[in-house]
Amino acid sequence: MARSPVAMEKLFSGDRVAVARAISIVENGESEARVLLRSLFPRTGRSYRIGITGPPGAGKSTITSRLAGHYRDRGLGVGIIAVDPTSPFSGGALLGDRVRMADVETDTGVFIRSMASRGSLGGLSRKAVEAADVLDAAGKDVILMETVGVGQSELDIAGAADTTVVVLVPESGDSIQAMKAGLMEIADFFVLNKADRAGAEQAVMSIQMILHFRENADWNPSVVKATASTGAGITEIASLIESHRAHLEKSGALALKRRERIARRIGDLVSETLRVDFWSPERRAMLAARMESVMQMANSPYDVAEELIGHFKSR
């Protein structure tokens, strides 16, 4: 078996350099990443994974940052993965809009990693989950995964969390849009952030009304108000996360979630391996040779796909 590209004992002890290097490998390299993830897999399954999602501008980063502080105050190790193009955690110092998360960034008990969401060809959600595995194996007790709640890959990441928190703001229509975007189905509870703004009460009522439409026998999502910029509501959010965790553990749903996550992972690995095997130089050349006849409508894309698959199977 290939040797792991990272000193595993350092990684398991939470060494920042080893963790950073491991996540970079997950982001960049295919075969190296597999060797690494295979080595660390037996050490995963201990962290609690919390997804923080919602529309751009809802204050997800501030809540993530405050929650990290809350857990640090209790002596817990925290990892943060930000997969949100509009997050101040991500994106860097572009045009001076970067918000310094000073309290969190300088704390060595917190590891923050931003992952870019552009040009990723759909592989981002898998990589974010793999980065969470690295943090898990590095001994982080809590992993906060911040994603913008609109696209499918973001919903996939939320699906990888044990508890999913959807953050909304009082602006009109926000809750309706969230519902349409599928956020209502994935929310374990809601945070109405910026609750000091006008319209907060109506927004809470609107979310509660929508929640009545949702059928859920064993867990009923609620709405908690917060003003993350001042820290108001953070204790209540942490307490709701704790209740949800206790519920999942008691009902056996936590083990089931982890099982489904692993099954999905196996499916992704299979797809990725098949894709790489399939697109050999030989079949790439075959595709290039057929393109002209397709452009002239003499062949359809369906004919060419069938021919290539026939070639793959006949090897």
Added chain:
Amino acid sequence: MARSPVAMEKLFSGDRVAVARAISIVENGESEARVLLRSLFPRTGRSYRIGITGPPGAGKSTITSRLAGHYRDRGLGVGIIAVDPTSPFSGGALLGDRVRMADVETDTGVFIRSMASRGSLGGLSRKAVEAADVLDAAGKDVILMETVGVGQSELDIAGAADTTVVVLVPESGDSIQAMKAGLMEIADFFVLNKADRAGAEQAVMSIQMILHFRENADWNPSVVKATASTGAGITEIASLIESHRAHLEKSGALALKRRERIARRIGDLVSETLRVDFWSPERRAMLAARMESVMQMANSPYDVAEELIGHFKSR
């Protein structure tokens, strides 16, 4: 060869019932959809495809609707595909927020189809492009594809357009967020909608400043102001689309875009076919049998994926 499930002559003549049925088949059925798409492929490649994207609340639907009216006034056939969970075209009559697009909806020269973006497992962008092929084969001159510009699958849909229009509003930070979300790279030009609001001039300047960072030798995206609710700016938008089209045709970039789109389609067909072939009842059972040992950390997901692939290849 299997018979097509839709009367093709009716579809090619633009018959609404045939078009609606064909798009439903694309949305729902795998093998039926392939038969249909293969039959209609030779009739595609004639429509001009325009992507309208941007953040929720930017007014994309109003612009789409106004542009449709503009093209109808010129006697052109128009198809609209809305893949935006927050669009009034999509989502239906939920809680009374549905905006009636009366002018457009009652016009038989316009065909509107909304496609749901939740629970689609990443297949949505492919289906939206296939629905565009149906409208193309049905003789629509212009196809407007409205998507919310945040997630990866939405960027994929925008990549399927000949001209991509990014709609923003004067709200602060909007242009920065758009840039981070990757919209700057895909925009052929920008519409600053709701330009009667405060901050419109600053927003235009901010977009123009960001555009200076973008390297583009042969086409320089510009910004046009609009107030779609009154129709102001629609003629300018249509005129910019026309300029961009002329540019693409002259430079040969239009043919190249179509070629890349078809190559991507072939890749998607291959992946989909391999996935279905792979997950036979036998290998599903193998996966189920291995899950227990993975949950107990005796095997890793990587071991199981390799074993399944070995089985697939040894057939």
